[in-house]
Amino acid sequence: MPSRLPTLEDVARVAGVSRATVSRVINGIRNVDPQLHEVVWNAVGETGYVPNRLARSLVTRRTGTVALIVSDSETHDDDPFMSRFFADPYFGRVVGGLMSVLRGNGVQLALQIVGTEEGRKRLVGDLRNGQADGAILLSLPPVDPLPRMVVEGGVQTVMIGRPAEPVPISYVDLANDTGAALAAEHLLGRGCRTIGMISGPADVPASNDRISGFRRSMARHGHAWFPLATGNFTRESGELAMRTLLAEHPDLDGVFVANDLMALGALLALRDAGRQVPGDVAMVGFDDSSAATAARPALTTIRHPLEDMAAEAATLLLARVDDADRPVSSVIYEPTLVVRQSA
Amino acid sequence: MPSRLPTLEDVARVAGVSRATVSRVINGIRNVDPQLHEVVWNAVGETGYVPNRLARSLVTRRTGTVALIVSDSETHDDDPFMSRFFADPYFGRVVGGLMSVLRGNGVQLALQIVGTEEGRKRLVGDLRNGQADGAILLSLPPVDPLPRMVVEGGVQTVMIGRPAEPVPISYVDLANDTGAALAAEHLLGRGCRTIGMISGPADVPASNDRISGFRRSMARHGHAWFPLATGNFTRESGELAMRTLLAEHPDLDGVFVANDLMALGALLALRDAGRQVPGDVAMVGFDDSSAATAARPALTTIRHPLEDMAAEAATLLLARVDDADRPVSSVIYEPTLVVRQSA
DNA sequence: ACACTCTCGGAAAGCGCTCTCCAACCCCCT
DNA sequence: AGGGGGTTGGAGAGCGCTTTCCGAGAGTGT
Secondary structure (H helix, E strand, C coil): CCCCCCCHHHHHHHHCCCHHHHHHHHCCCCCCCHHHHHHHHHHHHHHCCCCCHHHHHHHHCCCCEEEEEEECCCCCCCCHHHHHHHHCHHHHHHHHHHHHHHHHHCCEEEEEEECCHHHHHHHHHHHHCCCCCEEEEEECCCCCCHHHHHHHCCCCEEEECCCCCCCCCEEEEECHHHHHHHHHHHHHHCCCCCEEEEECCCCCHHHHHHHHHHHHHHHHCCCCCCCEEECCCCHHHHHHHHHHHHHHCCCCCEEEECCHHHHHHHHHHHHHCCCCCCCCCEEEEEECCHHHHHCCCCCEEEECCHHHHHHHHHHHHHHHHHCCCCCCCEEEECCEEECCCCC | CCCCCCCHHHHHHHHCCCHHHHHHHHCCCCCCCHHHHHHHHHHHHHHCCCCCHHHHHHHHCCCCEEEEEEECCCCCCCCHHHHHHHHCHHHHHHHHHHHHHHHHHCCEEEEEEECCHHHHHHHHHHHHCCCCCEEEEEECCCCCCHHHHHHHCCCCEEEECCCCCCCCCEEEEECHHHHHHHHHHHHHHCCCCCEEEEECCCCCHHHHHHHHHHHHHHHHCCCCCCCEEECCCCHHHHHHHHHHHHHHCCCCCEEEECCHHHHHHHHHHHHHCCCCCCCCCEEEEEECCHHHHHCCCCCEEEECCHHHHHHHHHHHHHHHHHCCCCCCCEEEECCEEECCCCC
């Protein structure tokens, strides 16, 4: 552990030029004699110099970092929810999608979790102070003050999933309603007569959109009403919801489940009830997560190109970081139906 | 978007004191008149001042950030491997465990992925320069120069999983061999006569330990040899390995699968072959991931307390950051057997 | 040859913060 | 009343880097 790392000054001394010149060479600014150029690089190699990103950031006001903010309404340190969230492939897929773009641009990702009012304030403050060049926001709670806060704080931000309240913020989202409509039509096209739905919490935008898309499509085909049970996106809740649905509507022959994890649970409930899938009851899931292919029967599901969406969010953010005046924009991805065995 | 954020200077002016005094108050250093104390805090509130972490870090040499390094041997930008890795709950569980400790200490996590030689060099350089106070290292490739590099660079680091080569580095690991022995004994105790194993790649330390632990335990019970098939920890590979095993040893009545994901695949292969689990073939998995409870039959498996291990790694790292002279240490977690339906 | 433009390298001013000195002051003891 | 010890607040020197501003030297046209 050498006592001190070489600085620009050291390199300059070795190269026999001024700090400024070394800085120019390193940052690839022309106006430097090619010969000196080489001398400087040699000195850099000799000293083992590595620029100090902190010092550089302080003056350039650029950090080469974007923050991934996971906003939760009120998380306590030992809240099991967070561990549930991280264990869900959703989180990893988002990170993977983001990194696929960020890595190529030499940008690093800093993870920030924020739950309290106090935490949100500090976060926005830090962000404005150049803690990061911009932020990707994953907003979990149905209504979250954070999107508005970052916008008002002038922090470059792109959300994944649309904000619940109207806020002038860029975002990348999935056409959840179209996806649900796809599911409805597939079930209907298969000849199902009594089709139920297992939804997520109604106050979450994505979940709400899936319900309304399904409803609209069903209505168009003459099913103004359909059995609906609500879960919370966990497998257990899906199992429970399916039992409820089955108890109240024994004649059910089709079901749209708002995510694959709940579909997994629903599959179990159906099996326990002695119903064949897709023979007795056809099922369409949502997300095309790894759970869909792991299920037996493999799930027919709506593909949610999460990695692509996250990558797009990163691209959008990077563009905004480069050009702050870029107008707020949103990109909506169209989901597709993936037919497997369950419907 | 105000043109300029308030600085210490501004607060000092408003409060009518010097920069130094404001700094003292904000950092809670005593020796400040309580009355002035209040005046300063009021000024802070009035100006909406937030300390600039970058500037602070530059002088304190503390960033309040630890890096999570995912080291891969040779990743190209569009390598599908990485997306597979992120989609695996393993990654999220690690992040969740780390965050549970870091959050409480106001430390943020910066994600770094490194694949090339060039990238490793730059990473270590940045780390030494105080890009982060320390690093948590997730080393994927069987043999990775990075552990040695960080140690030699004097970067505080804790690995999750032991290094493949002997390097004086702190790490947190699971007693993989004990876990495998647990599985062997459970299968044996159940009365299985012909027990096979589906392992991961033999050059990965964790995988190797599971093989040797299983082998040792089997040998102790008179099974000097047992059928072994190798997979790569994916579900598909587990399915394939199971088919192979079954083809070569039709009398198999027990199998230990080195992770739950492969066990899931093995379960499918068994079903396709018309074997009942656990009736005809008993199965023990490894990890106690969400896949274990989602499987039917639910998997008897070895619990891998990954979140706790990650949390321990974070704790260890934080301690080393506070006291750089702390000796290198390692913590080994003992796995436990979770009995469900499959064995 | 002379004024003129251009190119190039160096000096130095910060970016926002911490922290070491040091001066000023108050209290108490003799 | 005078000196020692203990507080308290301010001035200022950096942390390592970028970048503006200038001056020196070189190249062009008349």
